[in-house]
Amino acid sequence: MKSYLHLENGSVFEGELLTKSTEKTITGEIVFFTGMTGYQEVLTDPSYKDQIVIFTYPLIGNYGINEHDFESKKPHVAGVIVYEGNMSHSHYQAKYSIGEYLDKWNIPLLSHVDTRAVVKNIRQEGSMQAVITADEKYTVVPSLTGLSAHVAEVSTKVVEKFGEGGKHVVMMDFGYKKSILDSLVAQGCRVSVVPFDTEFEQIKDLKPDGILLSNGPGDPKQLEYLLGNIKKIITSFPTMGICLGHQLTALALGGNTKKMLFGHRGANQPVVDLKTKQVYMSSQNHSYEVDEPSLQGTSLQVRFRNVNDNTVEGLMHEDLPIFTTQYHPEANPGPIESSLLFKDFLQMINDYSGREKAYA
Ligand SMILES: NC(=O)CC[C@H](N)C(=O)O
Structure with a gap:
């Protein structure tokens, strides 16, 4: 399904929603991660709570999600943006594909996004609020407090x-x-x-x-x-x-x-x-x-x-x-x-x- 990433600075990027969830609209602070591997650890690291993570490595999901590499009991990210999300996986110990795993928790995985262009926006203007939605037109409201998550949660x-x-x-x-x-x-x-x-x-x-x-x-x-x-x-x-x-x-x-x-x-x-x-x-x-x-x-x-x-x-x-x-x-x-x-x-x-x- 076609969906969109809207940034606080007005930029819009088209992508394909690989998860079944999220007719709903997801809001979070968008941040980029540059590692080539480690997406499972990133998704489940509580420090990413309520953030939308965009991966700069162009192929994410190829080794799946396994039982051993969780950093906590559940994913904490609000949404995930990739250039190419791999919905099948090669590793014999993997239990889910990244899409299946995120779907289980109702977290959107937006693929086929021009991730390089998005990251250039963030590098120039800083981390900002972003929205993943099926709507092509959307105005992102800046965060008033800059506090996306509280430790108590x-x-x-x-x-x-x-x-x-x-x-x-x-x-x-x-x-x-x-x-x-x-x-x-x-x-x-x-x-x-x-x-x-x-x-x-x-x-x-x-x-x-x-x-x-x-x-x-x-x-x-x-x-x-x-x-x-x-x-x-x-x-x-x-x-x-x-x-x-x-x-x-x-x-x-x-x-x-x-x-x-x-x-x-x-x-x-x-x-x-x-x-x-x-x-x-x-x-x-x-x-x-x-x-x-x-x-x-x-x-x-x-x-x-x-x-x-x-x-x-x-x-x-x-x-x-x-x-x-x-x-x-x-x-x-x-x-x-x-x-x-x-x-x-x-x-x-x-x-x-x-x-x-x-x-x-
Ligand atoms: N990984 C962390 O502990 C992050 C610390 C803090 N939330 C920050 O973004 O700087």
């Missing part, structure tokens, strides 16, 4: 426990990816996943050896009301922050964040570790960044930097055992070379165990 409501290991990590769930949990368990951790707004006293009662602040959707400033609590937590236990968790660490300790023009979403963003001078290829998915000048006068230092555009890609604290990455060391989808950072986190936990008094 994707965070767990109850404490969930995983793994049997000796060290206990409490992961504050702002919309965590399963690969982060798997990476911690693989390091021999016992993990408690807790709601995003769990208070310091409750976290303390869980007797954590370390804290992980997870990734998650939307503007980090939507959680401004929780920064006091987050500050107390991260200055009391060894902490690793990933993506939204990195941004919240910066905000809680006196830094600032701002929206990027179109963000970083892909699997080959080069990041340099300023401590070791080593460059890693990294997997990324974010629209906001830590504003570097705002870090002046705080106890945070830039540890990782994007080699393409020099943006801040990670922080470390001058005195306390805290480090963060804007990128995704759990690396799904993407290169696994940064996964060693989970080992560093465990090392940091071990180094600091028994030194809790240092915090007093």
Whole structure:
């Protein structure tokens, strides 16, 4: 069925709707992902909640959707745009085609769109509101708040426990990816996943050896009301922050964040570790960044930097055992070379165990 993608700037693109769903009209912020593979992880990463994702790689769906690569229990994207969507798949472990999977959740897959032209619009004018509809004429209403999703919609409501290991990590769930949990368990951790707004006293009662602040959707400033609590937590236990968790660490300790023009979403963003001078290829998915000048006068230092555009890609604290990455060391989808950072986190936990008094 013929359908259309309308952008906030008035541009219209024709495509073919491959899913049966959606006579309805879908609205979301449109963002582009440049990785050649990894669409299953993208669809199910809660950080993409309510966004329309356009894939720049021209053939999407050829290896299907399998049982192993889900990042959460369901897809979170509002809609998917591709140049050519493959409705049959070749991989023997695949359970669904991408179309069948999206149909199951009533999410539209619009194919045969001039994706290059759409992405040029986004690169020039920034991420913007977009609509997928069967109507050729449509006026897209700009988002008033810029907040498409709230963390409360994707965070767990109850404490969930995983793994049997000796060290206990409490992961504050702002919309965590399963690969982060798997990476911690693989390091021999016992993990408690807790709601995003769990208070310091409750976290303390869980007797954590370390804290992980997870990734998650939307503007980090939507959680401004929780920064006091987050500050107390991260200055009391060894902490690793990933993506939204990195941004919240910066905000809680006196830094600032701002929206990027179109963000970083892909699997080959080069990041340099300023401590070791080593460059890693990294997997990324974010629209906001830590504003570097705002870090002046705080106890945070830039540890990782994007080699393409020099943006801040990670922080470390001058005195306390805290480090963060804007990128995704759990690396799904993407290169696994940064996964060693989970080992560093465990090392940091071990180094600091028994030194809790240092915090007093
Ligand atoms: N993956 C994430 O955690 C994304 C963080 C934040 N929502 C952003 O877009 O910048």
